[in-house]
Amino acid sequence: DQQVKQNSPSLSVQEGRISILNCDYTNSMFDYFLWYKKYPAEGPTFLISISSIKDKNEDGRFTVFLNKSAKHLSLHIVPSQPGDSAVYFCAARPRGTSYGKLTFGQGTILTVHP
Amino acid sequence: EPEVTQTPSHQVTQMGQEVILRCVPISNHLYFYWYRQILGQKVEFLVSFYNNEISEKSEIFDDQFSVERPDGSNFTLKIRSTKLEDSAMYFCASSEQGLTNTEAFFGQGTRLTVV
Numbered sequence A: 001d002q003q004v005k006q007n008s009p010s011l012s013v014q015e016g017r018i019s020i021l022n023c024d025y026t027n028s029m030f031d032y033f034l035w036y037k038k039y040p041a042e043g044p045t046f047l048i049s050i051s052s053i054k055d056k057n058e059d060g061r062f063t064v065f066l067n068k069s070a071k072h073l074s075l076h077i078v079p080s081q082p083g084d085s086a087v088y089f090c091a092a093r094p095r096g097t098s099y100g101k102l103t104f105g106q107g108t109i110l111t112v113h114p
Numbered sequence B: 001e002p003e004v005t006q007t008p009s010h011q012v013t014q015m016g017q018e019v020i021l022r023c024v025p026i027s028n029h030l031y032f033y034w035y036r037q038i039l040g041q042k043v044e045f046l047v048s049f050y051n052n053e054i055s056e057k058s059e060i061f062d063d064q065f066s067v068e069r070p071d072g073s074n075f076t077l078k079i080r081s082t083k084l085e086d087s088a089m090y091f092c093a094s095s096e097q098g099l100t101n102t103e104a105f106f107g108q109g110t111r112l113t114v115v
Helices: none
Strands: A010-014 A019-025 A030-038 A045-051 A056-059 A062-067 A072-077 A086-094 A108-113 B005-007 B010-013 B019-024 B031-037 B043-050 B053-057 B065-068 B075-079 B088-095 B110-114
Touching (some): A019 A108, A030 A062, A045 A072, A072 A086, B005 B088, B019 B031, B019 B110, B043 B065, B075 B088
Parallel strands (some): B010 B110
Antiparallel strands (some): A019 A072, A030 A045, A062 A072, A086 A108, B005 B019, B031 B043, B031 B088, B043 B053, B065 B075
16 A cells, blocks of 8 residues: 555654655545644554645654645654654545544654764 | 543454453544554454444455444454454554544553463
């Protein structure tokens, strides 16, 4: 099942710089997209989301961009901090299903160096 | 801050045995979910539960699996006869609403090891 893909398994960034995490999807029925962060031995923690009717959503240091024609979304973290080091999952929900039925990408390990 | 709690954090069981994984969702949430993550693989949806019944399930959620909300606070996942391939991290999640845009909150997970 490759409906949601995160092609970069890892990303390394210097503290203070921008982190850009990418996600591609293939299912046109997805209408809501989310980013989750996960630390080892913990469950995924919600970060930010975007509806398919928007192309940008911002929350503090986190901004998610959605390009529906390219079926691509990205998460920008500015400025990156060492505490942001974690696995980041992109997830998507099909239209008309219960909210929690999410399809996850395989995750990108972000490492922010001091 | 309210959170989803799961017990136990790690469960080891023999193949063929039944296991019950327990979750206490956030108290005012109405929708409950189970996900799993096999080591090195994606987080996968198993089942969603609302109003005391399953609302959706994936093809992974076969007859070996069942869910229950036995007492109004706990939400359980039962695997009747465990197989080696059931070894995974199992995450419970809950959300305030289902079809509107509220995020699902995840518990810390139960690591199930089938030997």
